[in-house]
Amino acid sequence: MFDVCIIGAGVVGAMCARALSAYKLNICVVERANDVCTGASRANSAIVHAGFDAKPGTLKARFNVAGSKMMEQVCRELGVKYVRNGSLVLGYGDEDKATLEELYERGVKNGVEGLAVLDREGVLALEPNVTEEVTCALWAPTGAIVSPFGLCDAGLGNAMDNGAQFIRNFEVERIESADGVYTLYAGDQKVEARFVVNAAGLYSDKIAAMVGDESFDVHPRRGEYMVLDKAYTPSLTSYTLFSTPTPKGKGILVTATTGGNVMLGPTAVDMTDKEDLDTTAEGTASIREQSARYIKGIPFGGVITSFTGLRAVGSTGDFIIHASAPGFITFGGIESPGLTSAPALGEYCVELLGNEGLVLEKKENWNPIRKPSGWYRKLDDDQKNEVIAKEPAYGNMVCRCEEVTEGEIVYAIRTNPGARDVDGVKRRTRSGMGRCQGGFCSSIVVEILSRELGIPYEQVTKSGGGSIINYGRTKGGKDNA
Numbered sequence: 001m002f003d004v005c006i007i008g009a010g011v012v013g014a015m016c017a018r019a020l021s022a023y024k025l026n027i028c029v030v031e032r033a034n035d036v037c038t039g040a041s042r043a044n045s046a047i048v049h050a051g052f053d054a055k056p057g058t059l060k061a062r063f064n065v066a067g068s069k070m071m072e073q074v075c076r077e078l079g080v081k082y083v084r085n086g087s088l089v090l091g092y093g094d095e096d097k098a099t100l101e102e103l104y105e106r107g108v109k110n111g112v113e114g115l116a117v118l119d120r121e122g123v124l125a126l127e128p129n130v131t132e133e134v135t136c137a138l139w140a141p142t143g144a145i146v147s148p149f150g151l152c153d154a155g156l157g158n159a160m161d162n163g164a165q166f167i168r169n170f171e172v173e174r175i176e177s178a179d180g181v182y183t184l185y186a187g188d189q190k191v192e193a194r195f196v197v198n199a200a201g202l203y204s205d206k207i208a209a210m211v212g213d214e215s216f217d218v219h220p221r222r223g224e225y226m227v228l229d230k231a232y233t234p235s236l237t238s239y240t241l242f243s244t245p246t247p248k249g250k251g252i253l254v255t256a257t258t259g260g261n262v263m264l265g266p267t268a269v270d271m272t273d274k275e276d277l278d279t280t281a282e283g284t285a286s287i288r289e290q291s292a293r294y295i296k297g298i299p300f301g302g303v304i305t306s307f308t309g310l311r312a313v314g315s316t317g318d319f320i321i322h323a324s325a326p327g328f329i330t331f332g333g334i335e336s337p338g339l340t341s342a343p344a345l346g347e348y349c350v351e352l353l354g355n356e357g358l359v360l361e362k363k364e365n366w367n368p369i370r371k372p373s374g375w376y377r378k379l380d381d382d383q384k385n386e387v388i389a390k391e392p393a394y395g396n397m398v399c400r401c402e403e404v405t406e407g408e409i410v411y412a413i414r415t416n417p418g419a420r421d422v423d424g425v426k427r428r429t430r431s432g433m434g435r436c437q438g439g440f441c442s443s444i445v446v447e448i449l450s451r452e453l454g455i456p457y458e459q460v461t462k463s464g465g466g467s468i469i470n471y472g473r474t475k476g477g478k479d480n481a
Helices: 011-020 059-078 094-110 120-126 148-161 201-209 281-294 338-355 381-390 406-414 422-429 442-453
Strands: 002-007 027-030 087-091 116-119 136-140 144-146 165-167 174-178 181-186 189-198 218-228 240-243 253-256 262-265 303-314 320-325 328-332 397-399
Touching (some): 027 189, 087 094, 094 136, 189 201, 201 218, 201 303, 201 328, 218 281, 240 281, 253 281, 320 338, 328 338, 397 442, 406 422, 422 442
Parallel strands (some): 027 165, 087 240, 189 328
Antiparallel strands (some): 087 136, 218 262, 218 303, 240 253, 253 262
16 A cells, blocks of 8 residues: 555656655555656657746746756756756747747746847857847746756656655556545556556546546647757757747757757647657658758758657646545646646645645655766766776777766666666667667667566567567577577
């Protein structure tokens, strides 16, 4: 029996688990996939929004600004890379300038600090690579970038370090309630808890309906992205560049990433299929056309990958946060600025559960600090040699593009919540994220996973489920296929 069960290991679920782990509670997080951060949190713009876009008085505005102010400290505690690079919303005429002035006023009302509307000269002084057509911009110095996966992984990992449990491959199919206890069923598995937090992203409406709450709907909005090779991007821009927003969002952007790449996107296409992650020729063309309007000389020949994310768009136009049933808190429609808001939403989750009757007693030994996942690459050569002398695996280079060693991969597998597939290793270490996109290192990663998890080589998957990589060996050994 758990005190609290959280459904969904995205960024909201992870931050709720971390906040709750500071109390004397028995907590579990259930996730339908094989890893953390595989839904809406997996593929987004990785931006910590300043807070000028959301309308004053909305939940989006409240938690955007609160989360933005918390994010740097949270990332410092969790060892997650955070860069306050600032953002520019670019304008191209009088109509855009009027919109930027409206955004400025919104931001001031929301409590965003340091905002300024710049003329053309001011924009070019900050970012000379923008195109000549620019006439004005809104400058937000508190805008930042972060690793979405890093935040999820470290947030849930820190909760686990403080006693929380993580149950993978648990897709909630039905929920029953009796005598103050919720029972969650997934196939022949079940979990019992006195309180439940619904942080199921695109499926938060489905989960809420299981306890009788049909007050809202969530639909997917597809956003496609392109990522440029690091070799082509150092001088392109260090900022996040937006256009003036539309009813569907903040539009195509050009942004630096914490990994050193530049990312272009996303598109915004409303969908009905909550599993459609296809990239399209139309999406690629739209990204190329719109991003080229912002900045000069984008090296489209340097695109190394493209991907699609699905935003969880709620039917109310705002975050949907309420008690769907006694002791059952729902976080629905957490689209942008959900990543930014997540630390503040985690703290709010504690407050809401307290209001529902959860007894909250602080732990004396709660530890908010987590060793950075990329600690090894931050060492100097002498320090690395000391590590290698003790653990030789750190001297074995696996991913040459991103310079990831075997020791780092083993660390990612053994450290809460632990990689269990190739994509999990990739997201934790950047192995496979370089120019060759795993062409040389992925087979070695499979070998390491097989060894560390104690499973046959053929059972290692790309991303859990049926994502089989190898059906058999063609060389070496009696198991040849």
